[in-house]
Amino acid sequence: MILRLREALRALAGTRCQVCGAVTGGPWLCGECAGELRPRLGGFCTGCAALTEMDAQTPGLCGKCRTRPRPWSTAGFYGAYRGVLRDLVLGLKFGGRLAGLHLAGELLLHAHALHAARPGGLDPAPEVVAAVPVHRWRLARRGYNQSLELARRVAAGLGAPMDPEALRKTRATRPQSKLKARERLENLGGAFEARPESVRGRRVLLVDDVMTTGATLEACCRALAAAGAARADVLVLARD
Numbered sequence: 001m002i003l004r005l006r007e008a009l010r011a012l013a014g015t016r017c018q019v020c021g022a023v024t025g026g027p028w029l030c031g032e033c034a035g036e037l038r039p040r041l042g043g044f045c046t047g048c049a050a051l052t053e054m055d056a057q058t059p060g061l062c063g064k065c066r067t068r069p070r071p072w073s074t075a076g077f078y079g080a081y082r083g084v085l086r087d088l089v090l091g092l093k094f095g096g097r098l099a100g101l102h103l104a105g106e107l108l109l110h111a112h113a114l115h116a117a118r119p120g121g122l123d124p125a126p127e128v129v130a131a132v133p134v135h136r137w138r139l140a141r142r143g144y145n146q147s148l149e150l151a152r153r154v155a156a157g158l159g160a161p162m163d164p165e166a167l168r169k170t171r172a173t174r175p176q177s178k179l180k181a182r183e184r185l186e187n188l189g190g191a192f193e194a195r196p197e198s199v200r201g202r203r204v205l206l207v208d209d210v211m212t213t214g215a216t217l218e219a220c221c222r223a224l225a226a227a228g229a230a231r232a233d234v235l236v237l238a239r240d
């Protein structure tokens with residue numbers, strides 16, 4: 001009975017666009033949203049994924065990454081944090097639109113393949129997949145950690161081990177989205193801890209939904225390095 005109900009709900013979800021909720025004939029997206037979703041192939045920094053004005057520009061290191069490399073090896077992302085991709089991220093995080101996880105997982109896997117194929121790109125076979133953690137209070141309020149759910153899908157798609165305990169948030173912090181760029185790194189000081197048993201000597205792929213200043217991923221990668229990770233790559237759905 002419960003299974004039949006689940007199937008019926010799944011069938012119902014399959015008739016709606018996972019981004020805008022419009023009724024569709026297809027499984028995941030309406031024509032309008034599908035038409036807008038395309039991976040960004042050029043015009044980004046290979047170090048921090050910062051976007052340049054021209055998306056036709058050959059990817060290379062930005063000035064900031066040349067002078068102050070980030071504490072990760074390289075970054076991969078699907079697209080700019082705009083339009084349909086932004087709606088998808090916001091729906092996952094604040095709208096409880098978890099049906100979007102299937103699509104988001106596929107986009108992340110597509111992004112991983114693209115960024116693993118470029119020179120100096122993502123590790124094609126990470127030894128551990130980890131997620132940016134949320135504090136237990138936020139978890140209790142939201143009911144799930146969207147980054148963890150995304151990381152699970154990436155790990156399953158890559159056939160790589162997922163370790164939900166690899167990183168932990170040790171204290172509650174103000175949401176990055178509410179802070180100015182210069183306040184963001186300070187907000188996260190000492191807020192993340194990595195578990196040495198999970199990451200020591202291993203190549204880690206760290207997954208999050210969106211990168212804005214990169215402060216969150218930076219704080220997490222510093223924790224991974226402190227716990228002895230051999231390498232950390234970062235992968236996000238959207239770059240702001």
Ligand SMILES: O=P(O)(O)OC[C@H]1O[C@H](OP(=O)(O)OP(=O)(O)O)[C@H](O)[C@@H]1O
Nearest residue numbers: 175176177184210211212213214215216
């Ligand atoms: O690159 P940054 O400038 O660090 O910003 C990006 C981070 O900000 C958001 O989390 P936020 O802290 O707002 O929310 P959450 O803890 O509620 O997921 C987002 O999910 C990223 O983790």
